[in-house]
Amino acid sequence: MPDMKDVSTQPLPKLEPRDRLGHKGSYGRVLLIGGSRGMAGSISLSGMAALRSGAGLVTIATPRCVQSVVASFAPAYMTVGLADNDDTFDTPATEPILELAGKADVIALGPGLGRSPAVTQLVKRLYGQVATPMVVDADGLNALAEMPAVLSKPPAPRVLTPHPGEFARLTGESVGVRPSTRSQAALQLATRDPSGQTVVVLKGAGTVVANHKQYAVNTTGNPGMATGGTGDVLTGIVAAFVAQGLEAWQAARLAVHVHGLAGDLAAEQVGQVSLIAPDLIDFLPVAFDQL
Template identity: 45%
Template sequence: MYKIKDIPKISSRKPDTHKGDYGRVLVLAGSIGMTGAACLCSTASLRAGAGIVTLGIPESLYGIVASQLTCVMTRPLPETQVKTLSDLGRQDILDFSQRFDVIAIGPGLSQYPETKRLVLWLLQSLDIPIVLDADGINALADSPKILDQIKRHIILTPHPGEMARLVGVSTIEVQSRRLEISRMFVKGRRNVTLVLKGYRTIVMNEEQFYLNETGNPGMATAGVGDVLTGIIAALSGQQYTPFKAAQLGVYLHGLAGDLAAQEVGQISLIATDILDSLPKAFLACEEGL
């Protein structure tokens, strides 16, 4: 287990730099009724220091997210009849992804069959690091062997229910055997880092293990996981190793939740409170608190 003193230090910024030096993040997220997940993830990436964030969204939802996101760029993409990302956009996404350092896939994508096919094709075709969450993980659960075909590194961020679908057991079993199931999942998968969310979130790869101690029960609310995905993607784009990006991301996410709870209490805590507290969490880490 890693202690707080072992959390990676936040890299300081040099005066002679520009936005491209701090990571270009592509986010594929959102569907009808789930634009909030896309906005939370994208904004969290900026708050976590990414230099450039672009959100790929079903084309008819472009106006909704563009009105909410003033600092995030948007990329309208082909959509299905139910306003989810369409398989027709696969080559556009693949070509466009070459401009980025990391891609986050999953928040609010939906489990529409055509969208799931798109996700599975992208997982086998993308040549940049991936952070996979939510409906991206649900798509992978249909074909878990695709993990062995990932070209670069992938960070998966399942909650216990998503983890249960990935490994084919019940959520109760996942919760009762969190460490054992995590070890079994990463064994033999050198390009995989697992973030099993929940009380004492686990970050694990084949060689390293971290048990997080920040966070509180108020964070058990919709959208909080989308924020974490954005944070980890941003740190990955800033050249942290996959394990360190996940470890620092989980720690900062929980710390921001703790700081937010001090302001609004645990009962009233919502995902945007964590976003608002991220700057304080980064400052606390920079000051060594």
């Protein structure tokens, strides 16, 4: 186990100021892959969060059976409906998704994706073959847990965003609540990739961001964020920051701070009990103003 460097107190990364001559292509093309019957909202939250976090163009690739639902959440992202088994992606969707991936600056994979043999093979090909930065969450992580060897060979930066349950499925080990234990666990997962391209965001109270040589413990956020969909919002924020030019480590560290800050600002207005994931998206503009 390498020495862990705690950089929690170091200054947060920053997005570059907007160029007055910039256009939507200047701020990155995000491809989000996910959604399934009954979970169309997950990938939609990621898409809305990516837009609110500054991404120039956002496209959601989703099963055809839920495309109209996903499209209905927001008019500012694009949707592509692909072959499905009346639930989630079917095998014929793989090649069109790979084609879309080749045009993106960053890919976010997993929210609401569902689980099936076809999905597992899709995740394997995307994770192991596509040389584009990628954020992986939810059922994307569950698919990776079925083939952990692929974690050691990413062709480009990867940001994994597990909650403790997903972490346990990925590693076979449970995560404690002590910051030192969580930091060590996140580092161990990150170092499965000997190339150093993997960043782990271990979510929970005091979210830990770790790569192969350092970690940071986040201090924003509150218990009101322990509700469905908040992780999907984080996925969209991370992807948007990568699209705008931040490296994977920088994007993850800044994203967890902004995500938690939006949650804190929302809780001040609606309370922790009533806080829901769309509230985070609504308060992202205020969070950015406070950075």
